[in-house]
Amino acid sequence: MPTNVLIAFYSRNGSTEALANAVADGARAEGAELRLRRAREFVGPETMAKAQGWAENAARMNRAYEAPTEADAEWADAIVFGTPTRFGAVTAELKAYIDSLGGLWFQGKLVGKVGSVFTSTSTTHGGNESTLISLYNPMAHLGLIIVPLGYADPVLFRAGTPYGASSVSGQNNNPPSADDLEVARFQGRRVAQVAGALKAARVTETKG
Ligand SMILES: Cc1cc2nc3c(=O)[nH]c(=O)nc-3n(C[C@H](O)[C@H](O)[C@H](O)COP(=O)(O)O)c2cc1C
Secondary structure (H helix, E strand, O other), rough: OOOOOEEOOOOOOOOOHHHHHHHHHHHHHHEEEEEEEEEEOOOOOHOOOOOOOHHHHHHHHHOOOOOOOOOHHHHHEEEEEEEOEOOOOOOOHHHHHHOOHHHHHOOOOOOOOOEEEEEEEEEOOOOOHHHHHHHHHHHHHHOOOOOOOOOOOOOOOHHOOEOOOOEEOOOOOOOOHHHHHHHHHHHHHHHHHHHHHHHHHHHHHHHH
């Protein structure tokens, strides 16, 4: 039985999207089935017009990825959240999706699934770790088994954080580096491995 991995992300300039695809590659390499979903805009067209490319990027990504749903979270054995940093924390867009999971939370439907998180900032110390850790709070409330990266792969000594993959886009909106993407692929592999082991244990338990 394949392991189902949902990657629910928001992105406006493409950095978090690139990390999401690298996480997906890593999870696929472990034989997982993937759903990549982009949270929809929370602000109006007047805000999206404030920076060059935002509206166009959003339109492109909304064609490429469906919006995440409750059904996606229920289907998943692992949920990996991806968000750009907004003032040191999660975007309203991704948070709105997380908040939409209240019904599943109430029924305990997400308890025991795996949770993990990645982010992108524009500056090195602009809050990548605080954003990642801020998402540990809702993951704990949902009952997700949080999978961090630690320094479990040598690439973590060059990029990323022990809390999750990250990238720094700078003032020119630079895409994630090769090392950032390697960390993200490692995150995907690790999440799929842990979720797969938990799923196998549940199946054995049910049969036993
Ligand atoms: C409203 C707003 C708040 C932001 N806050 C931060 C911040 O606190 N720290 C930071 O380094 N970058 C901040 N950024 C920049 C984005 O996090 C950064 O450009 C990120 O790489 C964008 O990811 P994306 O390419 O997936 O959209 C902010 C951007 C916006 C629009």
